[in-house]
Amino acid sequence: MEENKNFGKRKVIIILITICIGVIAFSALGMSNCLEVKNEQRYRISVIVYGTNEERWNNLKEGINQAVSDYPIDLNFVTMYExxxxxxxxxxxxREIESGTQAIAIASSDSQRMEQAIEDAKRKVPVILLEDTTNMGENTAKIGPDNGKIGEELAQAMGKELGTGSTIAIIYENMERESISQRSKELERILTQMGNKVVHWTRRAGDFSPSVFIKKSIEENSVDAVVALDDYNLENVIDAVDKDGHSVKIYGIGNTEKIVHYLDEGTVDTLVFVNEYNMGYLSMKILVENLRNNTALYNQEIKYSIVNRKDLYNKDNQRLLFPIVE
Known part of the structure; x- marks a missing residue:
């Protein structure tokens, strides 16, 4: 009987010792993992974008923030003051290079004027060009959609709705950005081939604010459609016609919540929506791979979709509007 009691005590002691060993081992593993995370090399990456409207970059920032949670990145996201x-x-x-950033992703405000600055920067750190498709050579990569193709496909979508013989106004601003000029060139080429007349609406020094200028232009000119080739100008077109009613069709390229809202409402007839979430995520991924493994930078073409009110909520467009990285 005493022997059974002793055996029972020994069994309990063995179990307790086993548990303690397990706890110690688990704690050691946890400490090891914590130290590993703590000691993991982190990479300082700067993202520089154009424009003063931070909302315009929300989708890009969401993709970047997801990458920051997946990779050891210390991020500095810089927008413009004017x-x-x-x-x-x-x-x-x-400034970012002098402060010690290890890599840069940049959406250039003026592709040609920024060329030399980027040329100088890439000698010191890897640089990814967002939106632009300018080939800057070694230690750079470009991530963005095929802007010429966007212009061509938007023109084809417009042609299906407008037919031929229409007069179409392009908001002719920000042409210093290669992405905008490529879109405009192909859009105008296809629309003209279809037998439409294309006019340019360009503000000059001393002109009204963009939305007032567009509203005045619509009132004073007989056009069937107005096209804006970026978020900034498309939002100005929306502001110009909102609440007043309008007879012109509105087409454009943009990603903001405001633009999608007015597409759903019917103010915007057709929209090109670029997957900037992926653009943000993949730019960070490629830069970290380069810094961590010294792998070459590589170009990445980003998807886009042509969306109208009828197909806004179909599965493919919802995946683009609320995307995940593929």
Whole structure:
């Protein structure tokens, strides 16, 4: 009987010792993992974008923030303080490099004027060009949609609705950005081939604010459609016609919640929506791979979709509007 009691005590002691060993081992593993995470090399990456409207970059920032949670990134996201930007961007680029950033992703405000600044920057850190498809050579990569194709496919979608013989106004601003000029060139080429007349609406020094200028242009000119080739100008077109009613059709390219809302409401007839979430995520992924493994940077073409009110809520467009990285 006493022997059974002793055996029972020994069994309990063995179990307790086993549990303690397990707890100690688990704690050691946890400490090891904590130390590993704590000691993991982190990478300082700067993202520099154009424009003063932070909402315009919400989808890009969501993709970047997801990458920051997946990779050891210390991020500095920089927007502009004013709309006269090329010189300011050059200074910001220089400042970020001097402050010790290890890599840069940049959406250039003026593709040609920024070319030399980017050329200088890439000699010191890897650089990814967002939106632009300018080939800057070694130690750079470009991530964005095929802007010429966007212009071509938007024109084809417009042609199906408008037919031929229409007069179409392009909001002719921000042409210093390669992405915008490529979209405009192909859009105009296809629309003209279809037998439509294309006119340019360009503000000059001393003109009204963008939305007032567009509203006045619609009132004073007989056009069937107005096209805006980026978020900024498309939002200005929306502001110009909102609440007043309008007879012109509105087409454009944009990603903001405001633009999608007015597409759903019917103010915007057809929209090109670019998957900027993926653009943000993949730019960070490629830069970290380069810094961590010294792998070459590589270009990445980003998907886009042409959306109208009828197919806004279909499965494919919902996946683009609320995307995940593929």
């Amino acid at each position: 709309d006269s930007e090329a010189e300011a961007q050059e200074l910001l680029l220089q």
